[in-house]
Amino acid sequence: MRFSTTSAILGLPLLAVADVPEYQAQFENYLGQAQSYLGSFASKIPQPNKHDPVAAAEAKAGSLNLDILALNTWKDTLYGPVKPESTTPEEWWVLITGGNKTCFGHCGKIESAFNETAGKWAVTPGAPHTALLNCEDQPVLCSAWSAPVGAIWIFEMLPEPAPIDIWTKRFNMTTATSDDIVTLQKEGYKSSAKLHDGFFHPFNGVLAKNGVATPVGYILWGFNLLPSWAFMILVSLLSRTMMSNRMNQAGGGQRPAAAGQAVAR
Numbered sequence: 290m291r292f293s294t295t296s297a298i299l300g301l302p303l304l305a306v307a308d309v310p311e312y313q314a315q316f317e318n319y320l321g322q323a324q325s326y327l328g329s330f331a332s333k334i335p336q337p338n339k340h341d342p343v344a345a346a347e348a349k350a351g352s353l354n355l356d357i358l359a360l361n362t363w364k365d366t367l368y369g370p371v372k373p374e375s376t377t378p379e380e381w382w383v384l385i386t387g388g389n390k391t392c393f394g395h396c397g398k399i400e401s402a403f404n405e406t407a408g409k410w411a412v413t414p415g416a417p418h419t420a421l422l423n424c425e426d427q428p429v430l431c432s433a434w435s436a437p438v439g440a441i442w443i444f445e446m447l448p449e450p451a452p453i454d455i456w457t458k459r460f461n462m463t464t465a466t467s468d469d470i471v472t473l474q475k476e477g478y479k480s481s482a483k484l485h486d487g488f489f490h491p492f493n494g495v496l497a498k499n500g501v502a503t504p505v506g507y508i509l510w511g512f513n514l515l516p517s518w519a520f521m522i523l524v525s526l527l528s529r530t531m532m533s534n535r536m537n538q539a540g541g542g543q544r545p546a547a548a549g550q551a552v553a554r
């Protein structure tokens with residue numbers, strides 16, 4: 290009997306409202322409201338992305354020649370040095386870093402090693418370009434890329450619309466030094482780094498190709514903020530809705546109802 294009680298209380302009233310002609314106008318009214326709410330949704334989302342253009346310009350102009358990636362500018366930044374007719378990739382080394390919240394305060398060592406490396410490469414002709422992605426400041430971009438803090442991502446940038454290879458390399462975050470990074474670049478990263486692939490690939494992935502990486506980044510970031518009890522309630526509401534939908538379909542199919550269902554209707 291538990292089954293019938295649950296569905297009667299939670300599932301049926303909602304579905305009933307959608308079905309009964311007298312309520313249809315009301316239902317459509319709600320639908321209109323929902324749509325207009327979703328329309329203005331983007332402007333209502335709290336703005337989690339922090340980007341300080343002045344500090345970024347200083348980092349770029351300074352001795353490190355380091356770019357700071359942000360949600361709205363990362364693509365232009367990475368394509369920046371790529372010439373339209375170029376057939377050899379422009380190499381970008383990007384450190385995914387974070388602070389106390391996103392990296393539990395463990396990113397300091399690798400970040401200084403990376404900064405030191407950027408300083409060396411800034412005065413080395415033909416050296417890779419360097420950039421930082423800070424997940425504390427750019428949580429949505431990190432979610433959209435599903436990028437793990439502490440890793441170095443090596444982008445091989447070719448002119449659009451060529452696919453972009455990305456190699457990922459993790460260092461031991463407690464021991465990494467600038468020399469480790471310099472050596473990796475000198476000796477070639479392809480034997481020890483991993484070729485990045487899959488859904489979340491910033492250029493070749495399904496999400497990026499369909500232009501939904503950023504919205505998905507917002508959604509994943511949102512789920513991260515949700516306390517786990519809220520998540521459980523959400524999941525249980527969704528599964529109840531699905532259960533009553535299925536019941537409704539079974540009823541419409543004129544199949545003889547089982548005893549439990551007969552009570553529910």
Ligand SMILES: *[C@@H]1O[C@H](CO)[C@@H](O)[C@H](O)[C@H]1NC(C)=O
Nearest residue numbers: 387388389390393394395425
């Ligand atoms: C990060 O945590 C350390 C140790 O708990 C603390 O000393 C430091 O001030 C924190 N930094 C920030 C930016 O909150």
Ligand SMILES: *[C@@H]1O[C@H](CO)[C@@H](O)[C@H](O)[C@H]1NC(C)=O
Nearest residue numbers: 348353355397400401404421
């Ligand atoms: C690395 O360089 C960036 C840009 O100049 C700076 O914001 C950051 O604090 C530096 N990190 C460390 C650990 O020195």
Ligand SMILES: *[C@@H]1O[C@H](CO)[C@@H](O)[C@H](O)[C@H]1NC(C)=O
Nearest residue numbers: 439459460461462463464465
């Ligand atoms: C990193 O290096 C330290 C010191 O050598 C070692 O204790 C630790 O296990 C290493 N961590 C990983 C993930 O390899």
